[in-house]
Amino acid sequence: MTNSRMIPKKLWNNKVLYQSEKLVEVYKEKLIELSLYEDARKAEEYGKGAVGGKDEEVTHIHFSERFLASSTRIQYVLLNPNGEFDVMSKDLQVTFSSGNISILDIPSGTGAGILSLLCNISELRINSNLPRLPLYIDIVGGDFSSSALKIYRELLSEIKDYLAQQLIFIEYKAIEWDAGDLLSTNGLLKNWIIDEDAYEEYYILMSAFSGVKEPIYKEFEESFKFIQNYTLHLVTTTMYIEPASNEGKKFLKLINRLMQMIERWFEKDKAVTESRFNWYDAIRENKAKSTVSIELYKRKEL
Template identity: 35%
Template sequence: MINSNDLPEELWLHNEQAVKLCTELETKYIEHLHKCNAYELAKTSDGKSHPIGGSGATEAIEHFAYRFVNSSTRVIHITLDPDKKFSNIQIDIFSTFSKGNISILDLACGTGGHILSLLTTLVELRLKKLLPTLPLNIHILAADISPKALEIYQSLLHDLEPYLLNAGIRVIYSTYEWDACSSIQTSSLMDTFFEITSTISSNEYYVITSAFSGFAGNETNFTRIERSLQHITDRLGTKNSTFLWIEPDGKDAKKFLGLLNRIFENIKDFFVQIFEERESISHTYCWWEPIKKEVIKKGNVSIKLYKRNNE
């Protein structure tokens, strides 16, 4: 664990007690807002609007402008853990992303705020000697229904590659247009995931999802994606795997995280020795809004993490 007094100023405003994007990610985010002609739109964000994205370009850009920073700061908050509320999750993240080969399946990835903030946070902690700088190879398959969101994700990651490499983090990435409601597409997605990682000796398979509850936070929509989620967990059930779900803390998120129990209970019943629920907690925090240059005092996050039990 890292003492809150030692948290790098690139990620933590000590006086305001707020998390922030590092300069590199903030700069790239603003550059891409301009590329999407969305900078003025981002200035209208009140920190409370909740666009959930969608398949169209307009929806993707709106979500990027309004929700990218909020989604990113959730991940930064749980990774830094300034209030010592997520110690088990922080330890698990630091252990997983310390060295070796990690294969990430990024589901409903949007424009990638959660992954990009995780990677850039690791860079800053490495640069400040708070984490060891060991070779880390990360292979990402990013899946989303929106071609525009995937385009922005890939462009941001491409621009951040030199910055990541400077800290010993090498990223290889692909994108996949994926409708979570289609079990056929999900089967193809998993075939692709295993195909692109077939020549890699992966230390761990890591499935991450952020803010999926905007769509799946009700019984009707969850039922539409349930078969796909079950297929993904079944395919990874015999592998060294982790599932991390990061959501805003609200009614839809609580519903979604509760419904996930149906998926993982089935896995636990069949692979009794494989999965265990490690955390299911929620928390509020403050974050820096870089466009309006103000602290948002009502950030919130709820988390559920499942990890293979190797004991």
């Protein structure tokens, strides 16, 4: 397990978080390919109002303005340089150390969260902070923007061989999903859980849903409940990860209320759930500030 002294200097230096080089490389290449690189470099405010959406233009704005900011949040929790997220960091590092894991990544967007998680696990393996054991991860991303899903698939394909060098073997599907539609959620779950016995653990990564803003995400409540009910009999962990903005906190309050109904089946990490940190934006070549707010629910052993 890492502590701040063990984190590779290229990821955490002088109290500043640095993205994995591989993540920056594939992100930059994609920006250039989509003719978004100059936009990304010019964006001064970190995506005020850019939350992503169904159509391509909004997706591209979000991709050029917010991708790296999103990806730093899970990286900060995983590396835990200031020791606030001991339980969550340990949970991520243990879960993603070996074996067969299945991830539901929602809303996947263009993959900022999952790419950051995978690239950073890989960096920790390269640096011998984590054991280099075979790890098989099946990923299902769901989002209602088909253009975001296209980028998601392409970026995962770009890092697949890089991960395999560290014995992290990924397979992935990216599926159109509308969180406001129960039938669509049913379809997503059927695509995700095909063979229940194939995995040791199921992981639901729900990151930056609050960007959709209240009251719209209230329409997703039934889907969120459905997802939890559907996986209640499985060894499932759900990580809700949001910026520590007013909107993010409001969203996590809603999640708290929903999870209370089924909390007897879960262990909730009750430690500190919020933090602020500095990170280096390798595209804009400047330092930036970010916040993270997080809740972790782990299914109790039956």
